[in-house]
Amino acid sequence: MFCPRCASSQSDDVKFCTVCGANLQAVRQVVDTRDTGKKFDWADTWVADMFRNPQAAELHKLEMERRLGITPEVKRLNEIKAGVITSSVGIGLAIFLYVFMRGISGNVDPDAAAIITRIWVVGVIPFLVGLALIVNGMVVSKKLVAVAKSEQDKLDGAGPPSLRAANTNEFISSPFSVTEQTTKHLGVPEPKSDGR
Numbered sequence: 059m060f061c062p063r064c065a066s067s068q069s070d071d072v073k074f075c076t077v078c079g080a081n082l083q084a085v086r087q088v089v090d091t092r093d094t095g096k097k098f099d100w101a102d103t104w105v106a107d108m109f110r111n112p113q114a115a116e117l118h119k120l121e122m123e124r125r126l127g128i129t130p131e132v133k134r135l136n137e138i139k140a141g142v143i144t145s146s147v148g149i150g151l152a153i154f155l156y157v158f159m160r161g162i163s164g165n166v167d168p169d170a171a172a173i174i175t176r177i178w179v180v181g182v183i184p185f186l187v188g189l190a191l192i193v194n195g196m197v198v199s200k201k202l203v204a205v206a207k208s209e210q211d212k213l214d215g216a217g218p219p220s221l222r223a224a225n226t227n228e229f230i231s232s233p234f235s236v237t238e239q240t241t242k243h244l245g246v247p248e249p250k251s252d253g254r
Contacts, residue, residue: 059086130206134199141191144184152181 059068062085064078073083100106110118156178163171 130199130203134195134203137199138192138195141188141193141195143188144191145188148181148183148185148188150181151184152178155181 059070059082060066061068061075061078061080061082063080064075066075066077068075068082074080075082107115107118159174159177163174166174
């Protein structure tokens with residue numbers, strides 16, 4: 059048996075992992091019972107995703123993104139990152155094609171060489187697509203993030219009323235104390251004489 063925590067190989071009669079101390083007996087019990095407590099549900103499969111109406115599919119997608127922690131701000135940053143990568147690929151492709159086609163153009167007929175030397179322009183297409191993604195991420199998606207945040211603030215504000223923050227300056231002083239009447243009878247202690 060392999061330990062699920064540290065992946066070390068253990069013998070079947072060992073109750074605890076000799077490397078990390080994981081409870082292998084409990085793991086064996088779970089593996090042996092294989093009772094998930096849940097029946098198979100077709101609604102949780104990719105097949106159900108194919109047959110959902112567009113609105114339900116969009117709600118399902120948003121719920122999955124929420125569970126994974128993909129916020130509109132994360133989407134915006136990913137879009138900017140994709141734009142930078144695409145633009146970089148476009149520049150790299152243009153440079154590669156320019157150098158490569160210049161080397162080939164000397165071995166072909168002059169009419170074909172005129173076309174071959176201009177193929178580097180193909181690299182401009184991914185550069186412009188990446189540039190559009192960057193602009194979209196920095197301008198348009200920024201506004202979408204602000205709208206999503208304001209909607210989330212509205213939803214948060216519509217929830218149950220919450221308690222305001224505690225302010226200890228608001229405590230009203232009481233006219234008595236718990237210890238007030240208990241220590242009055244003690245008085246001032248008298249000095250002890252040693253008898254020396």
